[in-house]
């Protein structure tokens with residue numbers, strides 16, 4: 140029953156979504172079923188019967204605990220109807236390139252651009268699943284620069300540039316899943332935690348000859364170093380990670396004209412990874428359901444943690 144609910148219960152099309160989530164009650168019922176697939180269980184006393192207040196608060200009939208399905212989630216204290224959030228989640232997860240703040244503002248008739256922008260920041264925070272499986276098999280790892288005018292130099296850092304670490308699974312000639320992370324530098328102190336957090340022990344890791352990758356050999360990985368020169372450039376020796384880096388650079392150019400504030404970059408990279416790793420998924424609604432599950436299960440996301448209506452300057456002109 141639980142398994143069925145988790146794997147099958149999502150709208151298969153836009154029309155089905157619109158029919159199914161037209162009312163607040165329908166949205167709350169869905170959150171309820173995602174949170175308690177086997178039925179209500181009071182988190183305080185374990186009792187299984189409840190009544191619902193007019194404001195969709197679930198009240199345990201034994202200990203009278205009040206449980207809100209939106210408290211401590213990205214919808215905490217929202218003034219907007221929950222149907223708006225469901226629509227935002229649907230568009231965010233099911234449109235190929237997502238939705239930008241201007242579109243979201245117009246689609247929902249939100250009062251301000253900053254509300255739409257903050258909603259998107261919150262949704263991006265829910266794209267990373269807790270306990271997601273690490274990359275495995277053959278994995279290319281590299282670092283690249285975003286932003287800035289001049290090409291960067293690894294050892295010395297680069298003015299005005301942001302370093303991004305990338306790991307890309309190789310599946311014969313195809314690419315598997317990816318991970319992207321903003322880093323302060325390219326030393327092994329940055330590279331090794333990224334590798335250990337994101338790649339399964341026993342995997343075969345391919346990097347270039349940068350000294351920061353040397354400690355890989357002492358860990359539970361096999362390590363292959365490839366050298367690139369002018370005649371054999373990076374695109375030919377690390378094709379997977381090179382392709383992903385160029386796609387991300389193109390995205391950043393398209394979205395920000397290459398100018399962005401580094402503190403917002405990770406959330407955009409998270410969204411990119413979310414879309415990339417689900418690019419072959421045939422059912423659009425499944426991505427929506429995953430996001431609802433992630434939101435319901437997410438640990439407390441406080442207002443302070445979400446970057447509030449602070450719109451990056453580079454976006455103000457758009």
Ligand SMILES: [Zn+2]
Nearest residue numbers: 181184199202
């Ligand atoms: Zn109780």
